[in-house]
Amino acid sequence: MSVFLAIVLLSLNVGRSGGAIKPVVTFTPNWGNILYLDDVTLTCDVPSTAPEEPRTYHWYKDKRPIPGDQQTLHIIESLGRDSGDYQCQTIGGDISDPVFLNVTERYVLLQRLPSLIYEGDPLTLRCHHHRFCKAINPKFYKDDQEIKPSGSDSTFHIPNITRSQSGRYKCTKQIQPCYTPNVQELSDESFISVKELFSPPEIKVPPSRVIEGDEMTVRCDTRLDPLRGGTKLHFAFYKDGWTVRGYDVSDTYRVPSSQLEDSGKYTCEVRTRSDTVRKRSDGLYIQIYELFSSPQIKVPPSRVIEGGEMMVRCDTRRDPLRGGTELHFAFYRDGRTVRGYDVSDTYRVPSSQLEDSGKYTCAVRMTSDTVRKMSDGIYIQIYELFSPLKIKVTPSRVIERDEMTVRCDTRLDPLRGGTELHFAFYRDGRTVRGYDVSDTYRVPSSQLENSGNYTCEVRTRSDTVRKRSDGLYIQIYELFSPPEIKVTPSRVIKGGEMTVRCDTRLDPLRGGTVLHFAFYRDGRTVRGYDVSDTYRVPSSQPEDSGNYTCEVRMRSDSVRKMSDELYIQIHELFSPPEIKVTPSRVIEGDEMTVRCDTRLDPLRGGTELHFAFCRDGRTVRGYNVSDTYRVPSSQLEDSGNYTCEVRTASDTVRKMSDGLYIQIHDYKMQNIIRLGISGFVLSAAVCFIYFHNKW
Incomplete structure (x- = not known):
């Protein structure tokens, strides 16, 4: 099937008359104009959408029936009378549109397709000559301009014709008619109009x-x-x-x-x-x-102070034709949602705080969320109602018993100068003064326990704004250091002078302060308050040993401090004397030596001691450096209870030994006893030998 036929079938208008389908008449070869004596076959094409079944065809020329009941109609050696409009029809179907066949009696014919030419169609022209003539050198022209030079091919093809290619086409050939040997150049021409397939869009x-x-x-x-x-x-x-x-x-x-x-x-x-x-x-x-204009953040008042109400408005204008459109608004601060979508275009903060400062944006959308717009950002600064708090203390160096003034310093915003503020003070996290309009906390007489980390807190009367200061450590310095007991010498020996000192240091700024000192032993006063920091014992005795403390106070008794205890031991200059006698059994006439035995403290080994001896309370030898009392020949009357007494040369230390009874034994009685014992022993020995031999 030719290209033309394919296009015709695609562009077929299907007409229905009682359900029939309109056929199409096509030519083979597919030329609408032919030379006399050319053969041509007409075909009655029925679209493929019709049911496949045997058909009977009817043919018409110039609307008159002609012989033929087949799908094809053959015209052999056509003549001029075969020119005309041809149609076909199937039984029960519509008649086709007429197709004109033009039979021309000439030697050269410019052939073209029988149908209309549309832009985009392929166009083929044929320079056809009479079958009984010889022809050479076909040429093609458009509007008298040669478009294809002479050659052996008698066709000219345009694969995709445009409307600009409409025009007068002509072809020439050198023809030798059958009745003469002469060669002549003959031509034929035709105007080809390219129709618009579709209008400009x-x-x-x-x-x-x-x-x-x-x-x-x-x-x-x-x-x-x-x-x-x-x-x-x-x-x-x-x-x-x-x-x-x-x-x-x-x-x-x-x-x-x-x-x-x-x-x-x-x-x-x-x-x-x-x-x-x-x-x-x-x-x-x-x-x-725009359904609505790009939103814009607006905030009244222009200066927002903490604690005040802040209103952020998302301002937009609807298109007048869509004034009833419902819009939803959302608000963001620094990219985070502060209020989700709602019909209200206003975001309210009843009591704005510093942390509400930030870059605010708002988004507007339709209920269906088909349109959504975001505003540009606007930075909203929440100004302080009052400045950050700062603890200040007077004096800068506080010494115990000073009056201390702690101030919570802040400045109100100039536009809110009449705002009433309340102040509270804390030490180490505990309240030392509750809320009050005064910004000052006073301690009339500061003590060491008033030292600590101080903070203050300020709030408005309505408590919509509250701020706390950073901590400030306030040190209450001692007027004088805790007293410490010191003793001289470090080892006190009985009889020696003992000096007990209550050691403390006054603050350098208060060096002229008069202090009073008191001393205690085992909790009892040994010296009352006096300006001297020293307690002296000219000749210490064992009973002076004990736990010593001292107390220091100001003259006004506004500061008083007690030292820790210090145990002071009064060591013996020499040990308690002890009577010793040699020999241990004294017989009348023997030399008897009585010794007053004692040991000096090693640190006082050079101390001179004097010794005295008594018998039955009466002096038998007065004080002397010798610790020995000798009786060259003891008599019975030398028996008795002996004691000795030791003292220092200055008599600051004196000690008495315990008594020792010394018995002087009688010499005669001693001999009788000795003879008696010897006789008894001898008699016992003789009896033993006798009885032993007898047994």
């Missing part, structure tokens, strides 16, 4: 005013030639030169929810499926109007 958009969020329909409007109504066209759409939808059979580009960025210069392009014809529309600028 035009962009159309309803509605005429598109508001963001609306569905926008952009249509690429064109009209196909009625005889080619079945041609498939493809459409593409562009915005500002960029493709927004590629080729598709739909002539419509839809934007379900148009946005401002969809505004632009739109064009569309139409082409055939085979892309043999392509046309682009003129541009049409489509403006997408």
Whole structure:
């Protein structure tokens, strides 16, 4: 089947009369004009959509029936009378449209397709000559301009014709007619008009005013030639030169929810499926109007002070044609949501705080969320109602018993100078003074326990703003250091002078302060308050040993401190004396030596001691450096209770030994006892020998 036939079948208009289908008449070969004596076959083509069944055909020429009941009609060696309009019909079907066959009596004929030529169609021209003539050197011209030089090919082909190629076409051939040997150049010409397949496309958009969020329909409007109504066209759409939808059979580009960025210069392009014809529309600028204007953050008052109410408004204007559209508003600070979507365009902070400062933005959207807009950011500064607090103390160096003034320093915003503030003070996290209008905490007589980390807190009367200061460590310095007992010498020996000192250090700034000192032993006063820090014992005795403490106070007794205890031991200068006698059994006439035994303290080994001896309370030898009392020949009357006494040369230490009874034994009695004992022993020995021998 020829190309022409294929196009005819694609562009077939199917007419129905009682359910019949209109056939189409085609030529083989497919030329609408032929030379006399040429053969041609006419075919009655029925579209393939008809049921496959045997058919009977009827043929007509110039609307009159002609012989033939087959699908094809053969014309052999056509003549001029065979020219005319041919139609065919099946039984029960519609009659076809007429197709004109032109039989010409000449030697050269420019043949073309029998149907109309549309842009995009292939065009084939044939320079045909009479079958009984010889011909050479065919040439083709358009509007008298040669378009194909001479050669052996008698056809000229344009694969994809355009409307600009409409014009007067001519072909020439050198012909030698059969009746003469002469060669002559003959020609034929025909005007070929290329019809428009479809009109130039035009962009159309309803509605005429598109508001963001609306569905926008952009249509690429064109009209196909009625005889080619079945041609498939493809459409593409562009915005500002960029493709927004590629080729598709739909002539419509839809934007379900148009946005401002969809505004632009739109064009569309139409082409055939085979892309043999392509046309682009003129541009049409489509403006997408705002449903509502870009939101803008507004905040009254212009200066927001902490504790005050802050109102942030998301300001926008609706399109007058859409005034009833419900909008939802959301607010953000530094990119974080502070209030989600709501119909109110205002975000309220009843009592603004410093942490409410930040970059605020708002977003507006439709209920359906098809349109959403974000405002530019605006930095909102929450100004302090009063400045950060600072602890200040007077004096800068506080010494115990001083009056200490702690001040909570702050400055009110000039626009809020009349605001009443309340102040509270804390030490180490515990309240030392509750809220009060005074910014000062006073300690009339500071003590060491008033030292600590001080903070203060300030709040408004309504408690909408509250601030706490950083901590300040306040040290209460001692007027004088805790007293410490010191003793001289470090080892006190009985009889020696003992000096006990209550050691303390006055603060350098208070060096002229008069202190009074008191001393205690085992909790009992040994010396009352006096300006001297020293307690002296000229001759210490063992009973002076004990736990010593001292107490220091100011003259006004506003500061008083007690030392830790110190145990002071009074060591013996020499040990208690002890009577010793040699020999241990003294017999009348023996020399008897009585010794007063004692040990000096090692640190006082050079101390001179004097010794005296008594018998039965009476002095038998007065004080002397010798610790020994000798009786060269003891008598019975020397028996008695002996004691000795030791003292230092200065008599500051004196000690008496315990008594020792010394018995002087009688010499005669001693001999009698000795003889008696000897006789008893001898008698016992004799008896033992006698009885032993007898047994």
